[in-house]
Amino acid sequence: MKSHIIYRPAGAAAEYASWGCNLYGGCTHHCAYCYNKRGVFRHALGGDMPQLMVKAGGSLQKAYELFSTQLDRDLETIIRDGGIFFSFTTDPMLPETIDGTMICAEYALKNGAPIQLLTKATWWLDRSGVVETLYDYRNLVRVGFTLTGRDDMEPCAPPNEERIQAMQYLVDCHIPVFASLEPIIDFASSLKMILDIADFCKEMRIGIMSPYNPKQYSWSLCDRFMKKVDELASDKGISVYYKNSIRRFYKENAPQ
Ligand code: SF4
Incomplete structure (x- = not known):
């Protein structure tokens, strides 16, 4: 099948969205666990x-044309x-990727299609026009920040605490946010992140490392982590989505 610029993700990616757009490959954050x-x-x-x-067509102009043509065609289904x-x-909000991201995202938003x-x-919070655009379409936008609590594994990304401050800023601007607690590197670090954002972030998605390797984790620590997260979610009204990876680990490694 021909490769489209807006496509239907498969596997673990499909748990995030029914449609994805990857304009760029490669990333400057240099995460030690990067699945790419x-x-x-x-x-x-x-x-x-x-x-x-390659499927972006060789230039930003061409990528935009491909994106807008496909969006027009599949708009109803995408919405x-x-x-x-x-x-x-990649990270779509890097200095190298944000122009492509925002021209395509804005086209989608103008046509009523939600984006994540x-x-x-x-x-980019300080870049003129970006937060303003997201605010204008806040009913169609969700901005997710990946939080692991492990800056040592993400040497060129802003520290996790700075990401949390960015999330809080967007919430104060009435722009919806979610947290991607994926991958969990260790349960204690991820739990600390969740506790730090629980008062203002009401959507969390949680998963373990890809590819799946159960030897990396302890079932009893996972059990304690999930019980604590469930308790917090219930207390604070947080929507938590456990990805297949962590649900599989929990089910397959439970003591007999
Ligand atoms: S932010 Fe994502 S794409 Fe970029 S290096 Fe880290 S894991 Fe890879």
């Missing part, structure tokens, strides 16, 4: 600098399915 640096597509996706994807996720192959942005970057 593994597997058969690592040469195309795992670079240290974002590059336009019905909950919109488009940016991005599985998942980032670790914070610099």
Whole structure:
């Protein structure tokens, strides 16, 4: 099948959204656990600098044309399915990626299609026009921040605490946010992140490391973590989505 610029993600990515858009591959955050640096597509996706994807057509102008043409064609289905996720192959809010992200995101928003942005970057809060645009379309936008609590594994990304401050700022601006607690590197660090944001972040998605390797985790620590998160979610009215990865770990490794 022809590769489209807006596509239907498969596997773990499909748990995030029914439609995704990857304009760029490669990322400057250099996370030690980056899933794009593994597997058969690592040469195309795992670079240290974002590059336009081949299917983006070779230029930002062409990428925009491809995006807008496909959005026009599939608009009704995309809206019905909950919109488009940016991005599985880079951080869409890097200085190198934000222009492409925002021209396409804004086209989607102008046409009534919801978007989700998942980032670790914070610099763009000060870039003229970006927060303003997200505010204008706040009913269609959700901005996610990945939180692991492990700055040592994310050497070139803003510290986790800075991401939390960015989330709080967006909430104060009435722009909806969610937290991606994925991957959990250790349960204690992830729980600390959850406790730090529980008063203002009402949507959390939680998953373990990819590819699946149960030897990396302790079932009893996972059990304690999930019980604590469930208790907090109930107390604070937080919507928690446990991804298949952690649900599988919990089920398959429970003591007999
Ligand atoms: S932010 Fe995501 S894409 Fe970028 S290096 Fe980290 S895991 Fe990879």
